């Protein structure tokens with residue numbers, strides 16, 4: 001069975017909603033999901049997974065969350081894990097730029113970012129479908 005780790009940071013619940021949508025979609029497709037807040041996660045969650053999804057809001061002047069998500073992502077440097085990654089996030093007044101920066105960074109760490117989606121606050125129906133499509137790409141389902 002394929003295993004996907006979904007690691008996220010969320011305070012207000014918007015990113016958590018996105019994480020749960022991805023988790024539900026993968027589970028209904030028969031994938032083993034390891035869903036964790038980043039404060040409970042460590043590198044083994046990443047190394048044990050076949051593919052990963054990472055989620056953060058835009059915080060601190062349009063960056064990924066800086067106190068917990070940033071140090072976790074920093075630890076992924078130099079691991080050279082060529083795993084498929086989906087990035088997802090939510091922003092308030094900024095734009096989706098933080099996720100483009102995050103994508104460049106993950107690719108420079110050797111990961112293979114196959115999709116990303118940043119949503120203004122909470123998702124609408126169309127964005128929920130787009131997120132489900134991204135999730136399927138993580139495990140190559142039809």
Ligand SMILES: Cc1cc2nc3c(=O)[nH]c(=O)nc-3n(C[C@H](O)[C@H](O)[C@H](O)COP(=O)(O)O)c2cc1C
Pocket residue numbers: 009010011012013014015016057058059060061062063090091092093094095120121122
């Ligand atoms: C302390 C704080 C800082 C924030 N900084 C930004 C920011 O720099 N740019 C932005 O677009 N949104 C910013 N936001 C808005 C959040 O990205 C947005 O509300 C997001 O949906 C929060 O995700 P969550 O509900 O999962 O915590 C900030 C929100 C908070 C509470």
